[in-house]
Amino acid sequence: MAAGTWLRIADALKAPVGTAVTVKGWVRTRRDSKAEGGLSFVALHDGSCFDTIQLVITGSVGNYADEVTKLTTGCAIEADGVIVATPKGGVEIQVDPARNAGQGAVRVLGWVDDPDTYPIQPKPHSFEYLREVAHLRVRTNTFGAVARVRHCLAMAIHRFFHERGFYYVHTPIITASDCEGAGQMFRVSTLDVMNLPRTADGKAINFGEDFFGKESHLTVSGQLNVETYCMALSKVYTFGPTFRAENSNTSRHLAEFWMIEPEIAFADLAADAQLAEDMLKYLFTTVLTERADDMKFFAERIEKTAVDRLKHIVEKPFLRLTYTEGVKILEQAIAKGQKKFEFPVKWGTDLQSEHERFLTEEHFKQPVILTNYPKQIKAFYMRLDDNCEPDRQTVSAMDILVPGIGEIVGGSQREERLDRLDARISEMGLPIKEYWWYRDLRRYGTVPHAGFGLGFERLIQFVTGMQNIRDVIPFPRAPKQADF
């Protein structure tokens, strides 16, 4: 028999019966039988798919008693064998030199030191515990599945934009401008914190002596930068890490997270909303197709509706609703005694989590695109709507709300008219000088344009049903949490 080819487990599981193969991976479980002069069943995983492949190793393997029967969860091995059919209709690998000459061997590549304290045991672990061993948790079926789905979604995002003529723009991680808007920022500095230079009057830190010659921080958004490229390349997007130094302790916030921010020229809010809807549907369709194995697991063990709700969402158009209409629905629900809220509903104030959840989870039971919010609760760069009632000025903003997560996308048409933009900047007390280059975009060939931000981790949460955002990123960074 010819020497077996090294196959990934995903491929070995699809190989025809009789194929000689070599597989390499890590042991998930081992069970022994004394039948037939010794028989061990080893479940092996290598990350190529959700399923393990079962090795059936007989006592005729040279190192059977010395090594095979001492394998524990986590050991790394490679094995030569032959694909055979199982009674249940699948395939497994027979590792038996007595039956297949030259195709029955197990080589141990790495033992597990002290199996008693190996953190990943063949039993259910709490996600909280696994977070403490984040360097090893990807070896579990849940975190392996999350990692593959995360990859699948990242690739699908790039493919979606590439296929539609978007350019991928690498916006900076470090920013020395103080104009990215709200949100506490992380300082980037090489100054000696034990001996900070002072300004001449001694009242402030002299950042002129710092690495960049001015105060600098980690970015909280690539939007303003990507708008510059939009004003030449028409269709662009960023996909990179984003940092917020907010003291947020929730299952939906991270200090370091990844965000997708497309920006389209010659476009209004309706086009923006359509782009976001098309993208989400493309991503859901892709993950259901490419990671059916992992999605089946999420539906079985993590969130029953994981697969069905994605299929359901792909089938029909998202609902579009203005903020004003949303407020009316909430007010009617209160008036009818249909629903009681902790916080009052009032036009002009931001919707609370409970209000958003009512709309998307109870009233409509589907994703909802809320548009045209009051200007006082939205950012300076959002376009003022025309023909508004007095005292009811709105902006061309949109939030996409989904059941279970709440806001997954936030976007807007941008204010392309310089006079209106300047008015908004001064109205909100922002330092207009800092915006000189952003304002230039309105001075030199301004056009209507729009864009949105999609939180990558929230997308993964929604797709997988994982409840805590810290479990959908390999090494979560959050207040008091920067291990690994």
Added chain:
RNA sequence: UCCCUGUUAGCUCAAUGGUAGAGCGAUCGGCUGUUAACCGAUAGGUUGUAGGUUCGAGUCCUACACGGGGAGCCA
């Protein structure tokens, strides 16, 4: 940051203010084409940290650390 709640064996959890327990995992043995295997035995503990109350604290009190749920901020 605020409210609630939790921290006991490698892991998941019990234990009325009075001798520290179980299941799983690990180790050893038995049985078995096993797959959440099963049966028996063995090992495994400064009860998150620091104080306090008490004859006596895993249990009651205080502070702190860390986790979880909710809220705010948002993606």
